[in-house]
Amino acid sequence: MSETDLPETDVDSAQLDEDDRLKPEFVRSVLDAVEDGDAEAARALVEPLHPADIADLFELTPHELRAALATALENLLDGEVFAEMNDYVREDLIDALSATQVADIASELDTDDAVAIIEDMEPADQREVLRALDPDDRAAIEEALRYPEESAGRLMQRELIAVPEHWSVGDVMDYLRGHEELTTDFWEIFVVDPAHKPVGTVALSWILRTPHGIAISDVMQREQTLIPVDMDQEEVALRFQKYALISAAVVDPAGRLVGMITVDDVVHIISEEAGEDILRLSGAGDGDINEPIHLTVRTRITWLVVNLGTAMLAASVVGLFQGEIGRFALLAVLMPIVSGMGSNAGTQTLAVMVRAIATNQLTSSNTGRMIYREFRIAAANGAMLGALIGIGTLLIFGNVNLAIVIAMAMVINNLIAGLSGVLIPVTLDRLDVDPAVSSAVFVTMMTDVMGFFSFLGLATLFGLGG
Amino acid sequence: MSETDLPETDVDSAQLDEDDRLKPEFVRSVLDAVEDGDAEAARALVEPLHPADIADLFELTPHELRAALATALENLLDGEVFAEMNDYVREDLIDALSATQVADIASELDTDDAVAIIEDMEPADQREVLRALDPDDRAAIEEALRYPEESAGRLMQRELIAVPEHWSVGDVMDYLRGHEELTTDFWEIFVVDPAHKPVGTVALSWILRTPHGIAISDVMQREQTLIPVDMDQEEVALRFQKYALISAAVVDPAGRLVGMITVDDVVHIISEEAGEDILRLSGAGDGDINEPIHLTVRTRITWLVVNLGTAMLAASVVGLFQGEIGRFALLAVLMPIVSGMGSNAGTQTLAVMVRAIATNQLTSSNTGRMIYREFRIAAANGAMLGALIGIGTLLIFGNVNLAIVIAMAMVINNLIAGLSGVLIPVTLDRLDVDPAVSSAVFVTMMTDVMGFFSFLGLATLFGLGG
Numbered sequence: 064m065s066e067t068d069l070p071e072t073d074v075d076s077a078q079l080d081e082d083d084r085l086k087p088e089f090v091r092s093v094l095d096a097v098e099d100g101d102a103e104a105a106r107a108l109v110e111p112l113h114p115a116d117i118a119d120l121f122e123l124t125p126h127e128l129r130a131a132l133a134t135a136l137e138n139l140l141d142g143e144v145f146a147e148m149n150d151y152v153r154e155d156l157i158d159a160l161s162a163t164q165v166a167d168i169a170s171e172l173d174t175d176d177a178v179a180i181i182e183d184m185e186p187a188d189q190r191e192v193l194r195a196l197d198p199d200d201r202a203a204i205e206e207a208l209r210y211p212e213e214s215a216g217r218l219m220q221r222e223l224i225a226v227p228e229h230w231s232v233g234d235v236m237d238y239l240r241g242h243e244e245l246t247t248d249f250w251e252i253f254v255v256d257p258a259h260k261p262v263g264t265v266a267l268s269w270i271l272r273t274p275h276g277i278a279i280s281d282v283m284q285r286e287q288t289l290i291p292v293d294m295d296q297e298e299v300a301l302r303f304q305k306y307a308l309i310s311a312a313v314v315d316p317a318g319r320l321v322g323m324i325t326v327d328d329v330v331h332i333i334s335e336e337a338g339e340d341i342l343r344l345s346g347a348g349d350g351d352i353n354e355p356i357h358l359t360v361r362t363r364i365t366w367l368v369v370n371l372g373t374a375m376l377a378a379s380v381v382g383l384f385q386g387e388i389g390r391f392a393l394l395a396v397l398m399p400i401v402s403g404m405g406s407n408a409g410t411q412t413l414a415v416m417v418r419a420i421a422t423n424q425l426t427s428s429n430t431g432r433m434i435y436r437e438f439r440i441a442a443a444n445g446a447m448l449g450a451l452i453g454i455g456t457l458l459i460f461g462n463v464n465l466a467i468v469i470a471m472a473m474v475i476n477n478l479i480a481g482l483s484g485v486l487i488p489v490t491l492d493r494l495d496v497d498p499a500v501s502s503a504v505f506v507t508m509m510t511d512v513m514g515f516f517s518f519l520g521l522a523t524l525f526g527l528g529g
Numbered sequence: 530m531s532e533t534d535l536p537e538t539d540v541d542s543a544q545l546d547e548d549d550r551l552k553p554e555f556v557r558s559v560l561d562a563v564e565d566g567d568a569e570a571a572r573a574l575v576e577p578l579h580p581a582d583i584a585d586l587f588e589l590t591p592h593e594l595r596a597a598l599a600t601a602l603e604n605l606l607d608g609e610v611f612a613e614m615n616d617y618v619r620e621d622l623i624d625a626l627s628a629t630q631v632a633d634i635a636s637e638l639d640t641d642d643a644v645a646i647i648e649d650m651e652p653a654d655q656r657e658v659l660r661a662l663d664p665d666d667r668a669a670i671e672e673a674l675r676y677p678e679e680s681a682g683r684l685m686q687r688e689l690i691a692v693p694e695h696w697s698v699g700d701v702m703d704y705l706r707g708h709e710e711l712t713t714d715f716w717e718i719f720v721v722d723p724a725h726k727p728v729g730t731v732a733l734s735w736i737l738r739t740p741h742g743i744a745i746s747d748v749m750q751r752e753q754t755l756i757p758v759d760m761d762q763e764e765v766a767l768r769f770q771k772y773a774l775i776s777a778a779v780v781d782p783a784g785r786l787v788g789m790i791t792v793d794d795v796v797h798i799i800s801e802e803a804g805e806d807i808l809r810l811s812g813a814g815d816g817d818i819n820e821p822i823h824l825t826v827r828t829r830i831t832w833l834v835v836n837l838g839t840a841m842l843a844a845s846v847v848g849l850f851q852g853e854i855g856r857f858a859l860l861a862v863l864m865p866i867v868s869g870m871g872s873n874a875g876t877q878t879l880a881v882m883v884r885a886i887a888t889n890q891l892t893s894s895n896t897g898r899m900i901y902r903e904f905r906i907a908a909a910n911g912a913m914l915g916a917l918i919g920i921g922t923l924l925i926f927g928n929v930n931l932a933i934v935i936a937m938a939m940v941i942n943n944l945i946a947g948l949s950g951v952l953i954p955v956t957l958d959r960l961d962v963d964p965a966v967s968s969a970v971f972v973t974m975m976t977d978v979m980g981f982f983s984f985l986g987l988a989t990l991f992g993l994g995g
Contacts, residue, residue, distance in 0.1 A: 080892075083768060087893040113752070115771045123894040240735045247734045250716050250775060266734035268713045271705045286579070302549060304800060305581045305794035309716060309775065326792050327773035330799060334770060337803030338884050344807060345880035346873065352885050352899060360909045363877050367910055370873045371917065374866040381865065385858040392854040395861030396847045399868065400654050400840040403977065407812065407836045411829050414811035418804050426546075427553040428589040433818060443826045444833055451837065511869065 078112060085116060090123050097128060102135035109139055109375060109495060118147035121156065129157045142171035144178050149469060151353040154183055162188065166195035168202070173220040173248065175328055178207045182217065215299050216292040218332075219313040222246035227251045228262060233275030235265075250309045250325065254283045259319045261289060261312040270318030289314050292321055299324060300332040301423055340417050343499040346370070369504055375513035377402070384519040384528075391528030393460065394519060397469055400512030404448060405476035409506040412437050412484025417499045420492050434485050441481025442474075449473040464525045472518035479517075483509040544578060551582060556589050562595060568601035575605055586612035587622065588819060596625045605646050608637035609644055615820040620649055628654065632661035635670070639686040639714060641794055644673045648683065681765050682758040684798075685779040685788030691719045692745060694728060699741030701731075716775045716791065720749045725785045727755060727778040755780045758787055765790060766798040769890055791866035806883050811964040812836070835970055843868070843977035850985040850994075857994030859926065860985060863935055868980030870914060871942035875972040878903050878950025883965050886958050907947025908940075915939040930991045938984035941977060944981075949975040 070376030078089045089108070096104040109117060117139060124132050133156055140166065145153055145168055157180070159166060164183075169177040181189055181204060189208075193201050203221050210216025225243060226235050235252065239245065252270070254263040264284030273282050288306050290299055290313045302308065303326055313322040331429050342350035346366030347358070379396070381388070386397045416433070418426040425433060453470030457463065487505045522528060544555045553573070562571040570989050575583060583605060590598050598605050599622055611619055611634055623631055623646070635643040635658065647655055647670060655674075659667050669687050671828070676682025690711060692701050701718065705711065707855075720729040729749030739748050756765055756779045768774065771794055779788040808816035812832025814825070846866070847854070854861045882899070885891040891899060917937030923929065953971045954964035988994060 078536045082764065082889060083771065084889050084892045085894065090894045113772060115773075122890065123892065135537060135634070138967055234738060239734075240740070245738070247732070247738060249734050250732075255590060266713070266716075267707075267737060268715050271702060271733060271736065272711075272713060274706065278828060294969060297550065304796050304872075305549065306579060307581075307796070309793065326796065327775065330770050330773070330792065330796065333796060334799050334803045334888070336804070338801045338888070340804070341807035341880045342884060345876040347877040347880045350881040350884055352890060352895075352902070356902060356905060360906050364875070364905065364910050364913055366877070367870060367873055367914055368917070370676075371866070371870060371914060374869045375921075378862050378866050381862045382859075385862060388861045389855060391859040392851040392858075392861070393848075395854045395858070395864075396844050396851060398861075399865060399977070399981075400837070400844050401849065402865065403840045403843070403973075404833060404837060407833055408829070409812040411813040411832070414807050414813045415816040416820060418808060418816055420801070421546060422804070423550050424588065424818055426550045426589060428551065429818075432591060436818070436822060439822060440826050440829065444830050448833055451834070511865070515865075 072155065078108075078116070078201040085119055087095075087125060091121065093120065094124060094128055094132070097131050097135045102137075105132070105135040106137065106139060106216075110137055114143035115147045118143045118149075118152075122149050122152050126155065129155055142168045142176065142180075146172055146176035149351065149353045150183060151351060151355065152179065157184065162191035163195045170196060170200050170252065173222055173246070174203045174322075175218055175220045175324075177204055178217055181206060182212065210292060213296045214292070215290045215294045215296065215313050215324060216322070218296055218299065218328055219290075219292070219324045220246075220248075220328075221322050222248065223253060223312075223320075223323035224249050225255045225259070225320055228256060228278075228280045230279045231275060232270055232273045232277050232282065233281060235270060235279055236275065248325070249323070252322055253312050253323070254279055255320055261287065261314065263287065264312070266309070287312065288300060289318075290316055290324060291316070296332050297336045300329050300336055303329045304333060305423075336421070340421055340499040342506045343497065344414070344417060344503050346503070353484055366504075370507070373511065376508065377515055380512050380515045383496070384515075384523065387519065387523055387528030389528075390523075393465070394522055394528055397456070397516055398518050400452065401469065401472045401476055401518040402511045404473060405480045405510030405514040406507050407479050407480075408441065408444060409480035409484045409510045410503070411482050412441070413488060413506050414500055416485055416488045417502065420488060422499055425489070425492075430489055430519045434482070434489075437481045437485045438478070441477045444481075445454040445474040445477030448477060462527075464527055465522070468525050468527065469518065472514070472521055475517040476514040479513045480506070480510050536992045541865075544574075544582070548767065550896060551585055551977070553590060556586060559586065560590060560594055560598070562596050563601045565689045568603070571598070571601040572603065572605060575602055580607070580609035580612045583610045584615075584618075588615050588618050590688075592621065595621055595903055599625065605758040608634045608642065608646075612638055612642035615671070615817065615819045616649060617817060617821065623650065628657035631658045634664060636666050639688055639712070640673055640788075641684055641686045641790075642681055642699045643670055647676060648678065676758060679762045679788060680758070681756045681760045681762065681779050684762055684765065684794055685758070685790045686712075686714070686755075686789050686794075688714065689719060689786075689789035690715050691721045691725070691727075691786055694720055694722060694746045696745050697741060698739045698743050698745055698748065700749060702741065708830050714791070715789070715995065717787070718828075719778050719786055720745055721786055727753065727786045727949040729753065730778070732775070755784075756790060757782070759888050762798050763802045766795050766802055769795045770799060771889075773955055806887055806965040809963065810880070810883060810969050812969070836973070839974040839977065841938070842974065843981055846978050846981045847985065850981075850989065853865065853985065853989055853994030857988075859931070860988055860994055862982055863922070863931075865986050866918065867935065867938045867942055867984045868977045870939065871944075871946045871976030872982040874907065874910060875946035875950045875976045876969070878907070878947050879954060879968055879972050882951055883952045883968065886954060886964055891955070891958075896955055900948070900955075903951045904944070907943045909942030911940040911947075914943060928993075930993055931988070934991050934993065935984060938987055942980040945979045946972070946976050 080086050093105050093108050251264050251266050253261050256262050263285045264287045265283045269282050288311050290311050292313050294317050310323055310325045312320050315321045348362030449470040452473050453466045456469050457466035483506050488502045491498040557569050559574050673956050717730050717732050719727050722728050729751045730753045731749045735748050754768055754777050756777050758779050758781050776791045778786050781787045814828030915936040918939050919932045922935050923932035949972050954968045957964040
């Protein structure tokens, strides 16, 4: 289905492709203008873009040209653009700016976005920027920085609307109209008691639909999800998802309202956290394509070296059977099939379990059921694959014992794959280790070692290569 | 850090653990009550739960007990609970209900949630439910069902607020107060021209903050993201994420406003789509733990059989060198290390690329840069791993030629892993094939085949096993 003749804003059709990505021609023409020193032309091209697209433009620009692009764009590169930018690309640019420039950018933003920009700076640079901020912004940001990284305290904005219980809808409306300095970035207001503890939430649509005289405590929703200020952002994201929240009150340990998290801040986290598993499971770390290359190499080589260890362990199992292989080299030809299939089956189970754990679907109520489920799946798949490879081996090599051995080894290794695919992540999760990070190594080790051992061991028992 | 002494609502502390999952003791006591036929006790336990938690309760309940639980809970099992429920679990329950009961549940919900419940039913059952609905609901749902599955048309709700350009803020407020039948589930209102084409959006906070006399066209935001009604939901989710949207207007091919999508509907999709990659890459299909087991077996065996094919191809490469292996069995011991390490390195690159493609970070502007980046990473990792395994081989086996061969094969296979890890997903994406679904098979095939070939081939060239 073509989307090209569907209505789009002007911006989309000129600079963005049908997938809403910047067109390569467009990126090239901006960078050409920058390289030619024609800052005005570059600005004219970029001006119609949304801040999120300007941020993308910086990400698509090679490292060497980013500073020149930033200089050319002048004030088009504002706080919004920085807030949307990939962390590494932002650091890259921030390094080139003075503390006062960074402070100017940060002061345009809500606390959460300002914190995101400042939190990754070197401590010395950070202090300098904080000194350049005006006292209110500075206090808010310093407070946020006291909370752990990736916690609700870093994510929340202090700009919110809180009203006392005894107000009427009309009072709330007068208050909102009468105070220019209040934020406009809110979707719900919070009702608080005299100790500033949240007692309820009112969606703006309810305020608009309710007569002025009604007490706010009569329209507010009393059941609400309160986010403790030190809650991990992944947990925050799961609550937003589960309860379909638009915004939520953040409370300190004493239960007082200290901030608000809105869904647009959480959406990025949901996507990141869900995408993280695939990267961690493969040992690719953050997997950020903008990460400096030496950091990427360091993360990946670490996992590869760990895998080298397990591969050598598996090889040493093969080494036990060198004599048999020397007498019957066909064993060496077929053994990678058994180990490889086990590793594939194990990865399937592992991927399912890692997702189920990450999305809170796997709890102690259903773990037993899931182990049994995966066992049955492994048995069914193992039986089918074993039959297939056994018949194939018989037809090709005409060796009944070899066919029986490879079929049996396939069944055994599938069961091992299925069981380790569930038990390893579940155990790691109980031990509070992220199963996405370390499970794959153990599962592959199990399926390699046991694949080789069951196939070559059975072959020896059956007198193959004897 | 302990969260237990932090403020939580009463519900949390009694039925939910610190990760916001239902406590196993709680689930057990509900199911015990159901099995004892004490429906009243079951209802009393479940009553304080949020609909999302009641939905979770059904997911955690074994298949055999779900119908009994549904009967016991009576009207606690309402449309909201169904809307939050896993698709398979919902189907399971819906099958047990009459068409009128389903229609009652659907009519409580916004179109998008009603469609989600009805779209997966058998055509005959679906028609019966539609007949049982009142004409307005029926027309809305039938219209939604005409759009492709997983499109914006299925996702949108028809209940929205649209006002003409010439109204003042006061007019809008009078309209909202004066019409009881309007939805309360909205965060922005849409301003439309006489042809019902959207011309702008106003966040409710702006309406509340603006004097009554001001024209709505003066406060509305003209730049808006319009969602074509046939846009794929993954694309919709990416736009919500990129532009931090709370709600967006859905337009038909003529550009008329036909519905609205709100961020809470998109949040589930973002998480699903991001989590899908890991499951697809491993060949685990949807990876839904509630899927009937025969469907799971079917999906997984399909991929395993494909992998069996590639494993046999790799084995046939080993078969070319049977003579050498027979004479020098150590080759068979070491060869899985080369292929296994290649497969690990390839999976790392692949995971990074699949995520970059899924999040629109990889475009034709930076593909060349990424290929070069992965090539350098592969060269660095290959050199380090090659040196490590070469030295290790020399120390353990004291065979210089064998050490040189395995080191060279390791470098070669890492380069192949890196290049196929980028080029295969990028190529598949250009061919409009989902790289997450099919890349892993090709990458593993490349690293297995080339790992065996480079190691055994070099060994032959160096006269090992000769």
